[in-house]
Amino acid sequence: MKPMGGKSGLWMLAWPIFIEIFLQTLLGTVDTIMVSRISDDAVAVVGISNQLFGALITLFTTFAGGAGILIAQRLGSGRNEEARTIAIMGVTVSTILGVAFSVSLFLYADPVARMLHISRELIPLSHVYLTYVGGGLFMVGMTASLGSAIRNTGNTRGPMYTGVAVNVIHILLNYILIFGMFGLPEMGLSGIAVSTMISRLIGVAVLLYMFSSAFERRIRLPDFRTFHRKLFAEIVRISWPLGLNSSSWVLSQLVIYSFLAMLGAKELAARTYLNTLESFCFTLGYAIAMAGQIQIAYLFGAKQTQEAYRAAYRTLYIGLAIVSANVLLLYLFGRSLLGFFTADPEIVAIGVSLLALNLLLQPCKMLNMAMGNSLNAIGDTRYTMVVSMISMTLIGVGGSYWLGISSGWGLLGIYCCMIADEAARGGLVLLRWRKRKVLSQAESQFAGRQQGVREKPGVACSVEL
Known part of the structure; x- marks a missing residue:
């Protein structure tokens, strides 16, 4: 490699x-x-x-x-x-x-x-x-x-x-x-x-x-x-939080879509069409985040913790630049793009009214994806799981029902809660990364092993011979 x-x-x-x-x-x-x-x-x-x-x-x-x-x-x-x-x-x-x-x-x-x-x-x-x-x-x-x-x-x-x-x-x-x-x-x-x-x-x-x-x-x-029992246990240890995280996201999206269905067929259709356009908009940002995860995991395994720390920010900055440019294009040409899917003026109007919110939603998603994947790459998967489950439940699902359904804000309220959810998760994982908790622990362990090797010169000599 x-x-x-x-x-x-x-x-x-x-x-x-x-x-x-x-x-x-x-x-x-x-x-x-x-x-x-x-x-x-x-x-x-x-x-x-x-x-x-x-x-x-x-x-x-x-x-x-x-x-x-x-x-x-x-x-x-x-x-x-x-x-x-x-x-x-x-x-x-x-x-x-x-x-x-x-x-x-x-x-x-x-x-x-x-x-x-x-x-x-x-x-x-x-x-x-x-x-x-x-x-x-x-x-x-x-x-x-x-x-x-x-x-x-x-x-x-x-x-x-x-x-x-x-x-x-x-x-x-x-x-x-x-x-x-x-x-x-x-x-x-x-x-x-x-x-x-x-x-x-x-x-x-x-x-x-x-x-x-x-x-x-x-x-x-x-x-x-x-x-290999020990290695299998390590896979399970790092995987089960990822599994709960992914399952929670899938479940939250299903619940939010049920709220959209409660609003009506036109709102559901508008969100469906926008979701398709947003997927194309975010694809390159997602690829950058996935590539960053692979790179950071490799650097972390190689004990290059400083380079791994900087790589996360490099991933974030590149991803933000790309996603922001794409979402700006979506904002400028969104009405025409929605016209490819439907000729219903009401659905197009609903979709167009939400385009400006994407200028906030997509960068927040990139922040969450880039920094969350960075934490996952160094094995800090439990933190991302806990943050995601709490935020998606309280802000994503609970907030969407409160603002979108109970308070009558409709699709606008649901979008606002989606932005708040992504921003909250993104901010928390960014704060966790800046604290360098896992990276500092790894550096201490590595320094301890190096010190142990220096204290056993006889072993080092025998290896060299």
């Missing part, structure tokens, strides 16, 4: 992550449009099913994310074998979790559909989608863990190329199978399920090949039986 210091290292890590996420978002939009060609019922089934899948995938990405942080730290400290072992266990556990949920969805698709309150007339469609797409969900877990391990070795291009190829294959197969091209029968929603399974399988195969040679010693199939 090459050293990851300075701006060039950050950009080299960030741009492939950006390309991967941007094209996934773009192709996901195209995918939704193609589903809409089947029927509105198909869109409804896919939409609500993907909400469930997203919540389950959080479990996979959480464990994989924790393992990824430790991989970068171990590589930074030169402990390549430990990094290799952590990567193997991360992939194994994510796969086991994925298989358990996949089997459950495959066997109990109809009860799950009823639990999601899918109407009776949509049960046949949901059965197809939940059974086959949900049944292959374990491949998403494998993709997440393999991609995370590979990225945290410094190779962000490999997962990017794979992700782009898989999404393109998925779109092409969708077109062929949904509409029955080249003499094939029209498969409708079943075609989407088959397309998803095939494209995911191809992605897993490519990433497995890439993963096998990601470390100095090649990874072979028998190696997946590897289990």
